[in-house]
Amino acid sequence: MPESLRVIVAGGGTVGLRTAELLDERGHNVVLIESDPDQSERVAAEYVASIIEGDAARPAVLRQAQPDRCDAIAALTDDEATNFAVCMAAQRMADIRTVMRIAGDPDELYPEYVDGVVSEATLTARVAVNEVVGGGVRSIEEVGGKVELLEVEIAEDAPAAGKTLAEVRLPRGSLIVVDAAGERIGGPETELTPGKRFLVAVEGAVADEVMNLLRG
Numbered sequence: 001m002p003e004s005l006r007v008i009v010a011g012g013g014t015v016g017l018r019t020a021e022l023l024d025e026r027g028h029n030v031v032l033i034e035s036d037p038d039q040s041e042r043v044a045a046e047y048v049a050s051i052i053e054g055d056a057a058r059p060a061v062l063r064q065a066q067p068d069r070c071d072a073i074a075a076l077t078d079d080e081a082t083n084f085a086v087c088m089a090a091q092r093m094a095d096i097r098t099v100m101r102i103a104g105d106p107d108e109l110y111p112e113y114v115d116g117v118v119s120e121a122t123l124t125a126r127v128a129v130n131e132v133v134g135g136g137v138r139s140i141e142e143v144g145g146k147v148e149l150l151e152v153e154i155a156e157d158a159p160a161a162g163k164t165l166a167e168v169r170l171p172r173g174s175l176i177v178v179d180a181a182g183e184r185i186g187g188p189e190t191e192l193t194p195g196k197r198f199l200v201a202v203e204g205a206v207a208d209e210v211m212n213l214l215r216g
Helices: 014-025 037-046 059-064 080-093 125-133 204-215
Strands: 006-010 029-034 050-053 072-075 097-102 116-119 137-144 147-153 174-179 197-203
Touching (some): 006 080, 014 029, 014 037, 029 037, 059 080, 072 080, 116 125, 147 204, 174 204
Parallel strands (some): 006 072, 029 050, 072 097, 097 116
Antiparallel strands (some): 137 147, 147 197
16 A cells, blocks of 8 residues: 555545545545535544535635645546546646546546546445555455455565565454465465565554555
8 A cells, every 4th residue: 555645535425435434444634525515514424534515626616625735536426527527627736646436338538537437337435445546455345344355565665575474463453365366375484575466354443554564
């Protein structure tokens, strides 16, 4: 996982809120923009993100989220045109990664304009988070409760790179299950080779510590 990111999430519906929750659980800072006052109040009660009430497609509202201080924006409202407008406006305001939600099949031209597209056919909060965070870490599944199954690539300069599991003290609440190729269950002799990917079960409370070990 990269260092802590500052992310704008436009749209506080089910997917937007869950995306904000997952990003928060991984230690990222989230600013969420929601236009509906009642939903905005409900989201604020979750305490997972700073809330801005307003239409994210309006530059004056979007600018309040300070895109120039953010690493990524995920436009996740249920309106494709709004999401595209939000991404375009954000790009005019800052050098920022843009991810947008679409209603149907991906328009083949979207990749020319935005960095990531998530369609409603495959839309889950985890897909959105994967697009926001980028390479190195990918959510696979929520095992249950606060436990997630992640696919993590060992970074070259990570503290655990090149060591065996016997030499690395993973925090309680985490477990390297298997290499991503599914060839071998993790054991004391398993070497965390840089560039190799592993499936890691991790509780949210120790996710940062695990990612610091594996990603640096």
